[in-house]
Structures are given as structure tokens and as C-alpha cells.
Amino acid sequence: MTADVVLRLTDLVKTFPGVRALDGVQLEVRAGEVHCLLGQNGAGKSTLIKVLAGVHRPDEGVVEWLGEPVAFANPQAAMKAGIATIYQELDLVEDLTVAENVFLGHEPRRAGFVRRGHAAARTREILGRLGHGEIPPRRPVHKLQAAAKQIVSMARALSHDARLLIMDEPSAVLAHDEVANLFRIIRELTAQGIAVVYISHRLEEIRTIGDRVTVLKDGRTTAAGLPAAQTPTAELVSRMTGRTIEYVFPPRPPEKTGQKELLRVVNLSRGGEFSGVSLTVAAGEIVGIAGLVGSGRSELLETVYGARRPDAGTVTVDGRRLTPGSVGAAVRAGLGMAPEERKSQALLLGEPIYRNVTLSTFTRLARFGFTSARRERESAGRVTRSLDLRPADVDRRVRTLSGGNQQKVVVGRWLLGGTRLLILDEPTRGVDVGARAELYRVIRDLAADGVGVLLVSSEVPEVLGLADRVLVMREGRLVRTAAAGELDEDTVLDLVMAGSLMEGAPA
Amino acid sequence: MTATAVKSDVRRRWAGENSENTTRNLVLLGVLAALIAIGAITRPQLYSDSTWVWNNVLSILQLASVIGVVTVGMTFVIIGGGIDLSVGAIVALAGVWATTVATQSFGAGGMIFTAVAVGLGVGLVNGLLIAYGKLVPFIATLAMLVAARGLAAQISGKQTQISESAVINGIASTKILGIPLLVYILAVVAAAGWVLLNRTTFGRRTVAVGGNAEAARLAGIDIKRHTMLLYGLSGLCCGLAAIMLTSQATSAQAAMANLYELDAIAAAIIGGTLLSGGRGTIVGSLLGVIIFATITNLFAINGLSTEAQNMVKGGIIIAAVLVQQFRFDAVTRLLGRIRN
Structure with missing residues (x-):
């Protein structure tokens, strides 16, 4: 596999008062792959996503995007560059329609007026590409099911011509068959050369959809680019939990019986x-x-x-x-x-x-x-x-x-x-x-x-x-x-x- | 603990929060001195007359005393993480209710009781809506602002109600040792507020609820009940202020205490009360009140309009909040840098 590297992070560090949230993260994502991020809560996944999405700026380290070092000033800049993020809590405006959400912030305009028909048509086309042409572009988002909302989020990402899609625990809100459908869509996107960073706690999902896995622990990369399908569970788990911590427990007292x-x-x-x-x-x-x-x-x-x-x-x-x-x-x-x-x-x-x-x-x-x-x-x-x-x-x-x-x-x-x-x-x-x-x-x-x-x-x-x-x-x-x-x-x-x-x- | 250990202990304690408060209060005193200097420069002929100066000081203090009582209650509400926009309206309602013909027939005692009870009652209704009805404080008290003034206008029939009680009317004109009784009332309320905030479980709960409501709740503090009581306290202070103001004017009407909410909030903020709750001092708020009263006085002795006065006051409030935010951010950033 010699596909182009679209994103490379080197020694990324991000600190907040009192915490070193990212402490030397390495990550390399290639075009057309599903790259899984694995790590326990507090490992730094969320911070990493926010750095990529332009919400946070890293204190140290290099973000290379399409071969060039970049520093996104804000989320709009990241989006413009082609990095789209789908957060766990979907950031859709519930009272706007599907099309309005998809083109939120970059509405097709003519002389200052939104071209609503054009937006609807393009939304329909994008939804069709995602295999969900049945979602009506003019329906208010709050009337949709969770799975459909996620599709709308993805449609928004595609409307920006995203080349990298970051998905934070996308399966958390979905039922069985919807997860299978999500995976089908992800495969279609990667077939078009779009890279996906996929975050999940669920090892089985990572095995099914992932190409490679990077493991984070305490803000550090503990394993980079392992093959998702072949790496043994034990290895992934040990990289996640990291036997670096010595657990020193006091001796267990003899078992007490008859306690109230x-x-x-x-x-x-x-x-x-x-x-x-x-x-x-x-x-x-x-x-x-x-x-x-x-x-x-x-x-x-x-x-x-x-x-x-x-x-x-x-x-x-x-x-x-x-x-x-x-x-x-x-x-x-x-x-x-x-x-x-x-x-x-x-x-x-x-x-x-x-x-x-x-x-x-x-x-x-x-x-x-x-x-x-x-x-x-x-x-x-x-x-x-x-x-x-x-x-x-x-x-x-x-x-x-x-x-x-x-x-x-x-x-x-x-x-x-x-x-x-x-x-x-x-x-x-x-x-x-x-x-x-x-x-x-x-x-x-x-x-x-x-x-x-x-x-x-x-x-x-x-x-x-x-x-x-x-x-x-x-x-x-x-x-x-x-x-x-x-x-x-x-x-x-x-x-x-x-x-x-x-x-x-x-x- | 040895004597030196005690001494160093005391010094360290002073080096912490207290010195921060002391520094801010000294800055406020500096601002006050500057305002007085501006007054002396702009109206030198007035300031050359010592009788006038003393009378002017008294008039500033008299102006500050009514707002000051309201501000003490407001300080508690803001430290507790809330805001009370209805204080001016509560003062008006309490004043009007206390001066109806029916109430006045019970004499001064009945009038004072009525004002305080009305203030407390309306405040508790605010608290009930906010704590148990889960209304945003801003909205609940904004609605109360309109409703209470409406009720005051209804009760008074939009008429000015003259106070016939010599006792009530005498409060504002009484002086003890040359200082108006109203100033003593403020001093007593402020002292009681200080003790309540710094030395009682009520004050501790206030700081806890405003500083971190979730932590307070999980520590077993009944944050809803306490929130309700805070608005009750604010209303109670408004009831007292209503008597003071009625006494000054020897009458009450629905439009009295106009924009007191603005002055009280501004005074608390200028005095260093954190708008997000959890921190604030009675001394700071008092200085804020006096500074605001001095500004009002400065405009009056220079014959400037209330319109200009209001514009300047608005500007000062914004400046105070900006300073607060800037300092808070700066401190947070600094802490972050030290830690790394």
C-alpha cells in the first residue's frame, strides 16, 4: 500500500492549565484508508480531534496536511482545507432543514440571496451519493432519526469537498443494521479516495472497518499504524492500558465473614x-x-x-x-x-x-x-x-x-x-x-x-x-x-x- | 504553634485571597479619591467652603445609603450565581404597599412590617421560580420587574402616596452625631451582611453554590432551597430600602427607585463581585456604591444632565466587566504557565 499520505502529525503537544492533554502524538493518515484511533477515556482523542478540526491550536509539533505544514486558525479554515469532523454530539441546527444544515455557513448565493432550490438539488445529489436519496432536503432536521442525522452530518462534510473525514464514535447513536449501513457508506467514501479517521471503543468495529490503528495513551501515541485486522486484541489492549503503571496494592486482608x-x-x-x-x-x-x-x-x-x-x-x-x-x-x-x-x-x-x-x-x-x-x-x-x-x-x-x-x-x-x-x-x-x-x-x-x-x-x-x-x-x-x-x-x-x-x- | 509560626501563618493567609481583596479595595479608594479630586478641580469655589464640603459628603452618603442596602442583597445573589433585575421594582412595590391608606392606619410599625414582608415575599417568589421552576434568573426577575411595577401602579392608582407617619418621615431627617440615621442603617445592614457572608453557614453555602453548584449539591447542600433564600434576602433588603426611600421623599409612588437594579449590579461588579458567582465582598460592594454615588454627585454639582450621567454609568459598567474578564483570563493564563 503506497497510497499518498494526506495527514501527518509529528510530536504534537497540547497543554491546558494543569493537564498535558497531548504529549507527543504521531499520526499518519493515507488517502482512501480508514484509520482507527483507539484509546481509553482521557487518552487525548477528543483533544486530538479538536486540534485537527481547528478548534485548538497545538503548542508544539507539526501538522502536515497534503504535504504542507499548516496551522488552522479556526474550524472554518480546517473545513476549507478539506478536513471535516463529525462529532459524537452531532452539531446540527435542529430547527433548520436538511439542506440548510448541509450548506450552513457556505450557502450557494446569488446577489446576497440564498439559492434555496440550488442548495436543495445539490443536497439531494450528495445524499444520493451516500445512498440516502430518500431523505428530503427540505425536512427540518429535528424530524429525522439519529441515523439520518448522522447522514446529514456526513453530507455536510461532503459539501465541503472534504478529503479527510473525522468521525468520533459514530456508531454510539446507531442500531445494528444502521451500523452496517454506516460501514457501507464509509467504504464508498474511501473508494473515492477520501481518508477517514474513525474513533471507537469497540474493538470489533475497528476490526471490521479499519485499515490501520493508532493507539493513544495519556496523550502519547503508543502504537502507530498497526494493521487493524491482524493485530491481536491482547496487544491493542496492552497498548491502550499500558502496563507502564505499576499497580501497588496493599495486601488483601483475610476475608471477613458475617459482616452486616x-x-x-x-x-x-x-x-x-x-x-x-x-x-x-x-x-x-x-x-x-x-x-x-x-x-x-x-x-x-x-x-x-x-x-x-x-x-x-x-x-x-x-x-x-x-x-x-x-x-x-x-x-x-x-x-x-x-x-x-x-x-x-x-x-x-x-x-x-x-x-x-x-x-x-x-x-x-x-x-x-x-x-x-x-x-x-x-x-x-x-x-x-x-x-x-x-x-x-x-x-x-x-x-x-x-x-x-x-x-x-x-x-x-x-x-x-x-x-x-x-x-x-x-x-x-x-x-x-x-x-x-x-x-x-x-x-x-x-x-x-x-x-x-x-x-x-x-x-x-x-x-x-x-x-x-x-x-x-x-x-x-x-x-x-x-x-x-x-x-x-x-x-x-x-x-x-x-x-x-x-x-x-x-x- | 510558636509565636513566629503563628505570625508567618497570618502573613501567608494575608498573602492569599485577602491581599487580592485588599489590593482591589485600595484601588477603589484611589478611584474615589480621583473622583473627589475631579470634583474639587471642576468646582473649586464649592470645595473652598468647608460647610458645603461636609454637607456634600453627607448628601453622597445619603444617596449611597438606600442603594447600598439594596446592593448588599444583590451581592449575595450574584455571589450565589444569580442576578436580580427586579430590585428597583420591589422597592417601589414595597414602598407603595406600605403607604396605602389601609396600611398607614396601622402606624409606622405596620408600614415597616408591610414593606419588609412585601419585599421578602416577592423575593421568595423570584427564588421559587428560579430554584424550583428552573427559570433563568435573568428572565424570572425581568418578568418580576415588569409585574411588580405594574402591581405598584395598580395599587397606587398611579398617584403619589404621601406618608402621614411622622416616625417614617423622621427617619431620613434624623441625625445622630451629625450623621444621618440612614447612613447608620446602611452601616448596620452592611455589617450584618459581612457577618452573614463571612462567618455563617448561610454565607458559606452562598459561596459554594455560586462557586460550583454541582460540587455543592454532591456535598449534600440543598442548593434549590438556598437559591430561593438568596432571592428572599435580596427582597428583604429591598423592603428596608423602600422604607428609607419613602422616608426621604415622605411619599411613595410606582416609579420610585427607577433603575436601582442597574446601580446595585454595577456597584457589586465594580466592587469585585464575580458575575459568574463564587466570589465577592461586602466591603468591595460598599465602595462600589459610594463611587457610583460620588459620580452622580459629581454630575449634579457640575449641573450636567441625568442623560449624560446615565451614558457615563453605562460605560463604567461595561468597563468594570471588561476589567474583571481581562483580569480573570490573565490570572488563568498565568496559572497555566506557572504549572507548565
């Missing part, structure tokens, strides 16, 4: 997110949920915690039913949660450490409604010392802390007494190796003190190493429950990833 049941979740369901989930957590037990992003795991945790209201099912703590959809009731019953997105869901970044640590307890530390800075500083100081938070100065603003120490602040918040069940959503995301080991120790120590822990992680070894019992979640359902000792990484990965929508679909 603390949390019982029965048949919990929430439309489109998860359904029929039942689980229990005993005092002093660590229960881990393994599952991909989008499996409904975070939604499940938030529902148990009362941050979302379930459609059906019950949550009981110590045999007493929690008020559905009430965080206050959950906290009063002794639940605490460290959510997935620390910065946006858990922290007041501009406030000092102690006020973040006491965010859920300052009322209890207050007298007659008057807060006590002294008592709050003392309490926070105790927590920060026991968690070995650095720096230990409780007046430092949280913004200045590293990811690991910020996470300690969030976990520490629930150590100030009263918490009997701790819910942890991706507790070690963005946390460096050293701090990870400390967090593991903290979680174990809590369990040893009789606190129940319910945690979610996309890193399978973490779930297996930390939890006493493991639940595997896929597409909103628990598919397997077992003691951690009975499972190994491959089995869990298989359960987590295998069940793609492509199962049983014609290849």
Missing part, C-alpha cells in the same frame, strides 16, 4: 442509562464495578447517591429506604461520594483546602449557624495529615494542588465522621503513580474501619486489585458478579468489551 449488610440496591433502572441493577455492599467490603465509559456505571453511582432520580427500583441503607433523588437524604444516611469529574463536580478551586474538606460538614462544625474557621482548620488538618496531603497547609487554594492531592481533598471530605458508605467514581483518574498507591491504602484502611466502599474504574487491574467483589457492567446491565479472586484481567476485559453492537452483525 449496609447497602442494598434492588432493580434500579433509569431510562437509557441502566436497568434492573441489583447489588449489595456490606460494612467493610469493597465492591468494584468494571465497565467502559458509557456502560452506565457513573449514572448508576449517581443514582444510588441520590444525585439522579431512578425510574424504578429502591436503594436501602441499613434496611431503611432512601428518598429517591435526594443527595441530602443520602448524606444524612451516611453516604459520601467522590465523583468522576473532580474539578467540575467536587471542588471549589478558588477556595482553600480546609473549606473544601469541610464542604459537607461545615454545618456540623458550626455553632448556632456561625462557622468556626478554627474548628474547620483543625478537622481539615487531621484529615490532611492522615492522608499525607502535600502541601499540608490547609489555607492553600485547591487550584494549586496536583490531581492526586485534589482527590485526597475530595475523599478526605468524607472522613470527617459519619460516612459509612463511600462511593468512588474513577478515584485514580489523573492521579500519579505514587499518589495512587496512597489512595489505595486509604481506601483499604477505610474498609478495615468498617466503611463500605462502592467504586468504579475503567482500569480493570485496579478493580481486581482493590475490590473484594467485582461486578462487571456492560450497556447498562450487570453481566457478571464474582469474588475478585475468581476473575482475571482477560476475562473481565472480554466481558467489558466483547459485547459490542456488532455482535452477530454481518461483517
Whole structure:
């Protein structure tokens, strides 16, 4: 295969305050190929797409487009150059018609007036090329199904004479047969010499549609241009998860029996997110949920915690039913949660450490409604010392802390007494190796003190190493429950990833 | 902790947020001094008369006192992540309601109670619509602005209602130690606001809800209830301001307190309250109020029109927001650079 290289990225770096989102990305895309991008959440895929689409400008590195180094000033420039992006959340204007969306921003005009007939005719022609001549160009987009909307997005890309089409998890919104149709269209496009960058979590899809695969991990390319069909799953997975991290777990304590049941979740369901989930957590037990992003795991945790209201099912703590959809009731019953997105869901970044640590307890530390800075500083100081938070100065603003120490602040918040069940959503995301080991120790120590822990992680070894019992979640359902000792990484990965929508679909 | 450790601890604390606030307040004092200097330069003959200067200071403070009380409530709402466009209308409604013939028959106590209750009630309705009805604060309070003034006009029959209560009318004319009672009222409200914001769980919740509502919610804070209470507090302040303003004019009418929302929001922003919520100080807002009152006074002593005054005020608000945004961006960028 000696097809022309249309896009080449060399040592691309993009930093945001506090994160190195891209840290040396290499990528080479050839004309007429489907190049798959694989990587866990937070690996940098979204940032990479946005750099290519002209939304972000890279800090370092070279973007070569059709053999020339380029720097797109804005998304319009990238589009003009022939790079079209179809985001996961389709960016169509719902109230405009199909044709208006397709030619949004570059309407065919004569003397300042939009040539509506001409636009409609050209839209019909493009839709025909995509094998969807049946979509009426003058129909408002909000009246279309998800699959048809995606076709409209692709039509918009083609209306720009795109030579590279970037598709971010296009199959996520589609049903079985629609995915097959999507693949047919992609093949037709590549036959015309258009290059496609295809992003997906689903290995089976990548095998079916992809020519080559590039794997990202922590903002770096860990494998470039592997053959999509032949590379063994194990290799792809190891490149994705990267055994670079040494998991140092504290020794597992001997199994405790006869612990009192603390949390019982029965048949919990929430439309489109998860359904029929039942689980229990005993005092002093660590229960881990393994599952991909989008499996409904975070939604499940938030529902148990009362941050979302379930459609059906019950949550009981110590045999007493929690008020559905009430965080206050959950906290009063002794639940605490460290959510997935620390910065946006858990922290007041501009406030000092102690006020973040006491965010859920300052009322209890207050007298007659008057807060006590002294008592709050003392309490926070105790927590920060026991968690070995650095720096230990409780007046430092949280913004200045590293990811690991910020996470300690969030976990520490629930150590100030009263918490009997701790819910942890991706507790070690963005946390460096050293701090990870400390967090593991903290979680174990809590369990040893009789606190129940319910945690979610996309890193399978973490779930297996930390939890006493493991639940595997896929597409909103628990598919397997077992003691951690009975499972190994491959089995869990298989359960987590295998069940793609492509199962049983014609290849 | 040793004495030196305590000292360094205190110093470090000052080096953080406090110094930022102190710096800004000093800048505001500088602006105030500049405004006074402009007044002295443009009208030297007035400023050479010390009695006039003292009276002018008092008139600025008197002007600032009513808006100041409204601004304290507004500061809480903005720190809590909201905005209240209906404050002027609430002042008018509370003033009109307190001066109806029926209300006045209950005497000064009845009038004060009515004004405060009406303010609180309307504020809570705002809060209810925003927190539980999920209306955007801008829209809910904009609608209330129109509705409350409409109701005030309806109640008063578009007439000016004279206050017959000697007690009410006496508030504005009373001086203690040569300083008007209204200024003392502002001082008490501001002090109470400071304590409420900085020393109580209510204040902490306000900062938490405005700084990161999701984090506050997941920490177990009832953010809806708190949001409602914030608008109630703003309405309560408006009720107090209504009495003060009625006392100054010895009457109330539906058109009173016109554009107070503008002055109160502007004062809060000039005082460093972050429009996106989560940060702000009572002291800063007070300085903002006094600066605004001084500008108004500057225009008055130079005999310039209110039209020109309004144009300048609009410009100042935009400038204050631009400065805030610029500084915020600059700080964020700087932090990013330091981190890398």
C-alpha cells in the first residue's frame, strides 16, 4: 500500500492549565484508508480531534496536511482545507432543514440571496451519493432519526469537498443494521479516495472497518499504524492500558465473614442509562464495578447517591429506604461520594483546602449557624495529615494542588465522621503513580474501619486489585458478579468489551 | 504553634485571597479619591467652603445609603450565581404597599412590617421560580420587574402616596452625631451582611453554590432551597430600602427607585463581585456604591444632565466587566504557565 499520505502529525503537544492533554502524538493518515484511533477515556482523542478540526491550536509539533505544514486558525479554515469532523454530539441546527444544515455557513448565493432550490438539488445529489436519496432536503432536521442525522452530518462534510473525514464514535447513536449501513457508506467514501479517521471503543468495529490503528495513551501515541485486522486484541489492549503503571496494592486482608449488610440496591433502572441493577455492599467490603465509559456505571453511582432520580427500583441503607433523588437524604444516611469529574463536580478551586474538606460538614462544625474557621482548620488538618496531603497547609487554594492531592481533598471530605458508605467514581483518574498507591491504602484502611466502599474504574487491574467483589457492567446491565479472586484481567476485559453492537452483525 | 509560626501563618493567609481583596479595595479608594479630586478641580469655589464640603459628603452618603442596602442583597445573589433585575421594582412595590391608606392606619410599625414582608415575599417568589421552576434568573426577575411595577401602579392608582407617619418621615431627617440615621442603617445592614457572608453557614453555602453548584449539591447542600433564600434576602433588603426611600421623599409612588437594579449590579461588579458567582465582598460592594454615588454627585454639582450621567454609568459598567474578564483570563493564563 503506497497510497499518498494526506495527514501527518509529528510530536504534537497540547497543554491546558494543569493537564498535558497531548504529549507527543504521531499520526499518519493515507488517502482512501480508514484509520482507527483507539484509546481509553482521557487518552487525548477528543483533544486530538479538536486540534485537527481547528478548534485548538497545538503548542508544539507539526501538522502536515497534503504535504504542507499548516496551522488552522479556526474550524472554518480546517473545513476549507478539506478536513471535516463529525462529532459524537452531532452539531446540527435542529430547527433548520436538511439542506440548510448541509450548506450552513457556505450557502450557494446569488446577489446576497440564498439559492434555496440550488442548495436543495445539490443536497439531494450528495445524499444520493451516500445512498440516502430518500431523505428530503427540505425536512427540518429535528424530524429525522439519529441515523439520518448522522447522514446529514456526513453530507455536510461532503459539501465541503472534504478529503479527510473525522468521525468520533459514530456508531454510539446507531442500531445494528444502521451500523452496517454506516460501514457501507464509509467504504464508498474511501473508494473515492477520501481518508477517514474513525474513533471507537469497540474493538470489533475497528476490526471490521479499519485499515490501520493508532493507539493513544495519556496523550502519547503508543502504537502507530498497526494493521487493524491482524493485530491481536491482547496487544491493542496492552497498548491502550499500558502496563507502564505499576499497580501497588496493599495486601488483601483475610476475608471477613458475617459482616452486616449496609447497602442494598434492588432493580434500579433509569431510562437509557441502566436497568434492573441489583447489588449489595456490606460494612467493610469493597465492591468494584468494571465497565467502559458509557456502560452506565457513573449514572448508576449517581443514582444510588441520590444525585439522579431512578425510574424504578429502591436503594436501602441499613434496611431503611432512601428518598429517591435526594443527595441530602443520602448524606444524612451516611453516604459520601467522590465523583468522576473532580474539578467540575467536587471542588471549589478558588477556595482553600480546609473549606473544601469541610464542604459537607461545615454545618456540623458550626455553632448556632456561625462557622468556626478554627474548628474547620483543625478537622481539615487531621484529615490532611492522615492522608499525607502535600502541601499540608490547609489555607492553600485547591487550584494549586496536583490531581492526586485534589482527590485526597475530595475523599478526605468524607472522613470527617459519619460516612459509612463511600462511593468512588474513577478515584485514580489523573492521579500519579505514587499518589495512587496512597489512595489505595486509604481506601483499604477505610474498609478495615468498617466503611463500605462502592467504586468504579475503567482500569480493570485496579478493580481486581482493590475490590473484594467485582461486578462487571456492560450497556447498562450487570453481566457478571464474582469474588475478585475468581476473575482475571482477560476475562473481565472480554466481558467489558466483547459485547459490542456488532455482535452477530454481518461483517 | 510558636509565636513566629503563628505570625508567618497570618502573613501567608494575608498573602492569599485577602491581599487580592485588599489590593482591589485600595484601588477603589484611589478611584474615589480621583473622583473627589475631579470634583474639587471642576468646582473649586464649592470645595473652598468647608460647610458645603461636609454637607456634600453627607448628601453622597445619603444617596449611597438606600442603594447600598439594596446592593448588599444583590451581592449575595450574584455571589450565589444569580442576578436580580427586579430590585428597583420591589422597592417601589414595597414602598407603595406600605403607604396605602389601609396600611398607614396601622402606624409606622405596620408600614415597616408591610414593606419588609412585601419585599421578602416577592423575593421568595423570584427564588421559587428560579430554584424550583428552573427559570433563568435573568428572565424570572425581568418578568418580576415588569409585574411588580405594574402591581405598584395598580395599587397606587398611579398617584403619589404621601406618608402621614411622622416616625417614617423622621427617619431620613434624623441625625445622630451629625450623621444621618440612614447612613447608620446602611452601616448596620452592611455589617450584618459581612457577618452573614463571612462567618455563617448561610454565607458559606452562598459561596459554594455560586462557586460550583454541582460540587455543592454532591456535598449534600440543598442548593434549590438556598437559591430561593438568596432571592428572599435580596427582597428583604429591598423592603428596608423602600422604607428609607419613602422616608426621604415622605411619599411613595410606582416609579420610585427607577433603575436601582442597574446601580446595585454595577456597584457589586465594580466592587469585585464575580458575575459568574463564587466570589465577592461586602466591603468591595460598599465602595462600589459610594463611587457610583460620588459620580452622580459629581454630575449634579457640575449641573450636567441625568442623560449624560446615565451614558457615563453605562460605560463604567461595561468597563468594570471588561476589567474583571481581562483580569480573570490573565490570572488563568498565568496559572497555566506557572504549572507548565
